Amino acid sequence: MSPQMRMITRASRLLSGVAARSEAFVIIVDPLKRFGAARTMASKVLNVDNLNPNVLKLEYAVRGPLVIRAAEIEKELQKGAQKPFKKVIWANIGDAQAMGQKPITFIRQVLACVSHPELIEKSDYPEDVKHRAQEILNGMGGKSCGAYTQSHGIELIRRRVAEYIERRDGHKANWQDIVLSGGASNAIKNVLQLFCKDVDGKPSGVMIPIPQYPLYSASLAEYGLQQCGYYLNEETNWGLDISELERSRDEYMKNVAVRAIVIINPGNPTGQVLTRENIESIIKFAHKHKLFIFADEVYQDNVYAEGSKFFSFKKVLTEMGAPYNTEVELASFMTVSKGYMGECGLRGGWMELVNMDPVVQANLYKAISAMLCPTTLGQTAVDCVARPPQPGEPSYELFIKEKTGVLDSLNKRAKMIADTFNNMEGFSCNTVQGAMYAFPQFQLPARAIEAAKAAGQAPDVYYVFKLLEETGICVVPGSGFGQRPGTYHFRTTILPQPALLQEMLDIFQNFHKKFTAEYSQGEKLSL
Template identity: 75%
Template sequence: MGARKPFSKVIKANIGDAHAMGQVPITFIRQVLACVTYPDLIDKADFPPDVKKRARDILGACGGGSIGSYTASHGIEQIRQHVAEYIERRDCHPARWQDICLSAGASTGIKNVLQLLCNHLDGKPSGVMIPIPQYPLYSASLAEYGLTQVGYYLDEAAQWGLALDELERSYKEAQKDCNVRALVVINPGNPTGQVLTRSNIESIIKFAHAHRLLVFADEVYQDNVYAEGSQFHSFKKVLRELGEPYSSTLELASFMSISKGYMGECGLRGGWAELVNLAPPVQAQLYKCVSAMLCPSALGQAAIDCVAKPPMPGEPSYEQWAREKANVLSSLRERATLIADTFNQMEGFKCNVVQGAMYAFPSFELPPRALEAAKAAGKEPDVFYAFELLEQTGICVVPGSGFGQRPGTFHFRTTILPQPELLKQMLDSFKQFHQAFTAKYA
């Protein structure tokens, strides 16, 4: 007999798990996975012929013809080749499959590359520049590996853009205590939902080149771009098109995942890193370290193959795949607009346009008595607000202090993933709660 609550279910707006919030899986991906998991279906199931061919190809690339066998530590070669082809189609520039390392989600790939920086130079630890607000994978991993977190603030007033003078300030201040060796950029942004302009990316590349920094380009939301006028530009593409001296010397690691985009296959744990301009001995050492973990999930790798090499026009599965992809992204676009518009209509709230990714990160004001109540409860004000919201409505969001924010400001991150009807209910409950909360602490 649990405690009685004024709601019937918890709305998990705290995590970017699309399928947990009702998104329907892409048919082509699940049909291929069904066949590679239970090969008898290849002959027995009424699946399109391109599904069956893909399953045979993947099984043929697996040791012993079984998805249950170990693969090469950095991934099945055929799938790495398909990822390189995907990147070439996206960027219109060559990609080498030897520079592709598959991983159990992008998170593992990011952590693998971070380990390259664990050595100390001149008695000082290595520093890694990360955005504030940031995805907590970075702060947690830096702490785990003994690396120094070097925060730089995104500019909320400029649609969470990345200002060059802020990068320079952060870099110069940190150099006193550590050797700054890398720069993390999340684009489209988590938790902030911004999409960087091409000119912004060019300036970031030039900054990183001037300071000899390895760039971590976290691009897992590259399919999730919604706002009119916004466009995803990969760091690899911009780097190549900037030409020398940048294109052949700036070290870059870019990351992609099957957990986001239109796929939302979080639980399958599939991702990849593309390594650009790393010294061959360094890359060889990274692959050697990766081999200690045996291999990422072969089932996740099979899903990667479906994403990197989706059905093409004229193939039997193409029309359904294209329709399902378009429907997912169209619905996310509508929800992105709805959630920002709703928050901007609420007293004391300000929410930037959700240009991409899967999140809104609105700022909000709290009355003085709420600040006093939070202090008395031993909680940060945004944490106090988020707990009250959960207790009264069942809506679970993440306080902005969990991601970092400018002192004196309050935010929270919410996903745009609840399906449309549930999202409308959530936002209606949010408005009622905020009015009652404000009145209570007025």
């Protein structure tokens, strides 16, 4: 095996080792670029010269190297390497249970009974758990979670999702417009694919927020769609200004057929929660320009700041009345991976379609059918979220205690992390109103920026690599999400449990003081 191929094999092994610690779509490495491998595989039927160019484009927008290095460091520590820290602190991912959050008992008991039905008869689980598991099994072929389900999900669970939406919004939801999916990501990609067609000689484009969740930039590249970024306003706690939407659309419409807009609420990576008035203005903007709305609402349970409240786009759209409630097309997305559940690995989620053309919806369902069905255990978790234990049922008190405990703790951690960064010299951090992340801005000394350029790295990338190598803390540079030119950020989760989070923040403060002192000779660049 050539040295180049050995390096590629090594990278592949590292990737498999960090898969559980990474958001699946972002850990991608271009071996030709990263390891300098020569193009020696031209004799292969599929080679880099005839590979789908969209796949190659997708690789350029990732943040894989930092996470790969963190995994290398973790292995080095396990082998006894001497470093100024004892462990890697993974603050780069929105994976609650990987960071120590305990599963919700009711969900896990129902999952246990569905996967091993003998427990329905033989366990001492509460009766509502057993009844729920049997209901779900009755909707599965052969009453087994090992059987395929309907492609769009078990009808009973789709109906329960519709009931959940009705309770949440106070308005009717049609269960036939509900599609269960392998997490929200699969559903989002299924709808994005519908836009893969040029219009009036222009490529189709989708407006996405900057900063954004890299699922969108990666998926747009994969499908050959144009990314049309609009900036969130950091000065107004990452608010969404309609004037900025107009500016962005006008700019891109010169060369792109802008057909849809993505809204992430509560925000990732920015943690803002949109006001009802802001949502109304966005809907009016979408109606004015005939844009399809992608409402990414996976953090709807994660709202912390006083005065903040989650409003679904479906609710606001319905209450705005004609012509909006009959003409604006919308797909909203939810998952069991976030919220108080944190069941990322189960891959359970759903979408609701509103005002979609019936022929288009039929074709979407046809395409989804080709993927057979979402995971049955993921669907089971969706059922538990859509119809949680009710007052008077045996599991209710423990369920409420656990749910409240998780959300209260996240609330405290959200405040802890923003307060800490705001007390650090050269840092500013908006209130974490919701979701699971902070996206602080920081200043860098001129010499640090010069050192980054000499190393061939963006300044924020240089900073977070230094942070990783010297402290073991793994965060994600802001350039992985997009940021206004001349500003520097990183995304960190609020998910480390309180003691570990406090330890991380203490280490972070000491690192930043040391870093600033080391590079302080010379004038700081103003942002």
